[in-house]
Amino acid sequence: MASLRQLEYLVTVVDEGSFTKAAEVLHVTQPALSHQMRALERSVGGPLLERLPRAIRLTPMGRAMLPHARAALADAERARCAARQASGLEHGELQIATVYSVSLGVLPPALRAWRRERPGVDIRLFEYRHADELRDAMLAGEADIAVGPPPQAWDGPMWTLGIEEFVVVLPADGATEGDDGTVDLATLADCAWVHYAPGNGLAEIVDQACGAAGFRPNAAVRTEQSATAPILAAAGLGPALVPANVIPPRFDGRVLLPKEPIRRELAAYARAGADPVTAGFVEVLREKACVLPAHVKKLLSHD
Structure with a gap:
């Protein structure tokens, strides 16, 4: 069974990129570090690291084990902190x-x-x-x-x-189809939208909501920051779909619910x-x- 020390050695070797640097960080000799790594590899039944001339590389077994090693070390640190908190230290x-x-x-x-x-x-x-x-x-x-x-x-x-409610933000004088506080996303199909950067989870929500309304949103601008989207929409750059809880107090834009609720x-x-x-x-x-x-x-x- 792998010890916490051996897992720490594995993580440090990977993070430092070499046995020499890892040994310095861990304050152990390089032979001692290598010995512990070989013991760890024997305990798991195969090589975890490939020793290259100028670097180290994780094997498939190593890649599978690394996140669990990090998690075990993090759990051990939290256990230590919890014990010290209980003792008032x-x-x-x-x-x-x-x-x-x-x-x-x-x-x-x-x-x-x-x-x-x-x-x-x-x-x-x-x-x-x-x-x-x-x-x-x-x-x-x-x-x-x-x-x-x-x-x-x-x-x-x-x-x-x-349940988080999503709202559409428009300029205060933005035209909508009615005055009941709702808007059909399909009526905004021809607009250029305030969108989110690729990889942002909110970008998927916007694309899915607009897709359900029958169109693909054209982005006038993309932002990474959730707080920026309603401000840009209120400034007239295009409609934005945002979580209702990011709307700041004393907001200048118009906030409308989609006719088909969008929730998370x-x-x-x-x-x-x-x-x-x-x-x-x-x-x-x-x-x-x-x-x-x-x-x-x-x-x-x-x-």
Whole structure:
């Protein structure tokens, strides 16, 4: 069975790109490092690294093992931190992974409430462009908890946060087909849209929604940042489809609901049973997460 030390050696060799540099980082001799790597390879039944003249290269077995090695080391570090927190030796850190739009619209109220309750626990935020990247990061053990669209076939614990509503943003004087606060996306087929950069998860949502309305959106401009899209749309560059929770207060644009609702489920999920700090954050998150802000509800109200 592989030891944590051997897994640490494997990860360091890969990250440093050579046994010599890895030995320096680990403060061990190169023969000792090589001995431990050979022992690890014997325990798993095959070579993990290919030794080239000027570099090292992962074998297929090595590529399969590396993410699990990183995850095991991350779990061990969190276990160490949890034990030290319980003994009062340190305040600790909560690592949260999410997607761009959620860090902008959903998380801030929860993070503010958490900071008031646990001022001694620092927060480290990891942001990803796509829900698939978020899931892969969690599988690799890069954070304590993820907040975003729920992944399929997730083996660990998951907590539902709510349903995120998407809205169309136009200039305040933008023409629409009616005054009921809704818009048929098909009526915007000839417009040049404020779109998202390829690889951003919101780009897929826009393409799918417009495809369901019978057209492919032509992009006037593409942005990586969720906060930028409604601002550009309000400035007249084209309609934008955005999560309702990213609309800022005192917004100058016109906010409309699509006639055919466009929604996304949001959840928090972890790799294993939540430690007390993570479980405490989930409670705050489920109470304070801002899936649909009050000021956006007012914009969408037409009573």
